[in-house]
Amino acid sequence: MASQLVMYEEEFHKINAVCDRLTKDANAKVVFLVDKNGQLISAAGQTQHIDTTSLASLTAGNVAAMGGLAKLIGENEFPNQFHEGAKDSLYMTIVGSRVVLVVIFDNRTSLGLVRLRIKKASDELSKIFEALSRRAEAPGAGSPFAEISDADIDNLFSE
């Protein structure tokens, strides 16, 4: 089975900091980091009016579908996607083949600047995720749920 994604305090703060900085440096509206299975990892910028859970799931669906298309034509994947809207546009980049960086921006910035800043952020994120997977593989990095009881599980469903 694919190993699960485990996020620790230290890396989580680093990741949030990268997303925050990217929002500012690229002059973007929102930045999201989503895992390829559809789980939201981090969000920065004007996220108040966005359904972030749905966005994460649809991003993963889109990346998975485009990955399927890529393989059909003999590519491994399409690492970058750009979708241009009337007001807002969206840029997606696959980072370290595991997560997807999504930037939403409008005409207060430019595609060129966004691309440039994404490149830098994505290099930083790759390093953080490498550190995370080393940590997850380290001995003793067991599940926090090793201790849960049947009663704990039953309690979730008691109403």
Place this chain on the structure above:
Amino acid sequence: MSFINYSSREINCKIVYYGPGLCGKTTNLQYIYNKTNPETKGKLISLSTETDRTLFFDFLPLSLGEIRGFKTRFHLYTVPGQVFYDASRKLILKGVDGVVFVADSQVERMEANIESMENLRVNLAEQGYDLNKVPFCIQYNKRDLPNAVSVEELRKVLNPRNVPDFQAVAPTGVGVFDTLKAVAKLVLTELRKGGQG
């Protein structure tokens, strides 16, 4: 593949409803959506065709509450049932933590049930999962219809390993939450084992 965040103290798991076209997968999610409190659920997203058939997937995020200080969230997905959407079905199985197979009890859908079960096994294997090891439940849906096959017969054909199974009438909710709870429990029990992969 669950996602555990120690920092925000959250755990997210992915459950996929699988089964032949029109067996009632989307109806299960719609019922769950209609019966849960607004604060525990997100939007129900359906990527469907104009005739309301699932094109890519339905998606429903649900929060179940806390275990040992961790918020537990389940992301429910359905797959499109029609044979020609096999490519999309494979994608949705990526990173799955638990599977519900929804069978259509009608006698004329028995072939389709068997075919879909086999398709599930093959597609899971392609993603590196073994159906015999993944948290897995079966739901015999459409028990209200006069042409429904007996449960004994369905069990014999679809459930030789005797995994948890439930009878259901999805539009009225019979068996819907029992099925969800059973699979969620299996997923959490699997996590307890270490879930390292």
